[in-house]
């Protein structure tokens with residue numbers, strides 16, 4: 001994409017929230033092949049950046065169904081998409097309820113589905129949402145604020161080994177055991193309730209080990225965020241279920257921001273394409289080999305240098321896409 005075209009698209013999509021620029025929007029639209037009159041699902045509608053771009057392509061007659069578990073984001077998306085009138089429906093819900101939503105709308109097939117996984121920059125950059133180790137606010141991290149448990153609940157109530165496992169598995173943090181031990185030691189003195197308090201505890205574990213390229217709390221905060229929001233639980237099932245709503249020729253595009261998510265997306269797409277996903281030698285492989293999809297991205301797509309120069313958050317994005325046969 002030429003630099004000026006991307007700049008214009010970015011300016012158009014910035015909308016009311018200047019921090020929010022949808023990631024790989026041009027590429028996502030190209031994969032989805034959005035066409036007038038088509039029905040599309042944006043299962044992670046966020047502030048509506050991608051949704052707006054889709055709606056612009058599917059007029060006249062198209063319909064966008066948007067879902068997000070974050071009520072504030074849905075409200076902002078609604079305000080942004082209002083000019084599109086009756087062409088969209090938004091739902092404050094978990095995308096795991098996608099089939100229920102589509103069944104209630106009496107839509108048993110759609111032309112395209114987009115998932116832009118994880119947290120939005122709006123959530124990360126709003127201090128009171130409690131995602132950032134740089135803020136002296138309540139340790140919250142819930143995408144859906146009607147959910148009961150917060151990051152503080154996990155940190156203060158999980159056993160040391162459960163905490164260590166989460167920090168290791170979801171944060172890929174080598175010092176998980178020492179961090180979990182430090183957390184447990186501190187919480188015996190007083191509950192850990194604030195982001196900055198937890199960040200300081202983690203920093204002390206690292207201080208003995210010298211300089212770090214990223215903030216020492218980065219990986220632990222990622223791990224807690226994934227655990228609080230159960231981000232990886234049922235993702236594979238959701239992707240397969242969502243795929244089953246695609247019309248023949250319909251497409252799904254998934255943008256992920258860390259390797260744990262990308263691995264699940266890759267594995268699910270390979271299964272749908274009838275490829276082996278087990279570790280067994282070929283003669284013992286029992287993977288079902290019936291292909292219902294063709295993979296459009298043999299390697300994940302990543303943002304180009306122009307996008308990275310205007311949106312640093314895009315740097316870890318990877319997009320994979322499949323088409324229903």
Ligand SMILES: C[S@@+](CC[C@H](N)C(=O)[O-])C[C@H]1O[C@@H](n2cnc3c(N)ncnc32)[C@H](O)[C@@H]1O
Pocket residue numbers: 020021022023043044045046047048049050051067068069070073093094095096116117118119120121143
């Ligand atoms: C990266 S942002 C999406 C940004 C969006 N594409 C845009 O252009 O504004 C991810 C969004 O997915 C939402 N989300 C994450 N997990 C979800 C789930 N299980 N169900 C519904 N929404 C979810 C988050 O609340 C967040 O708003």
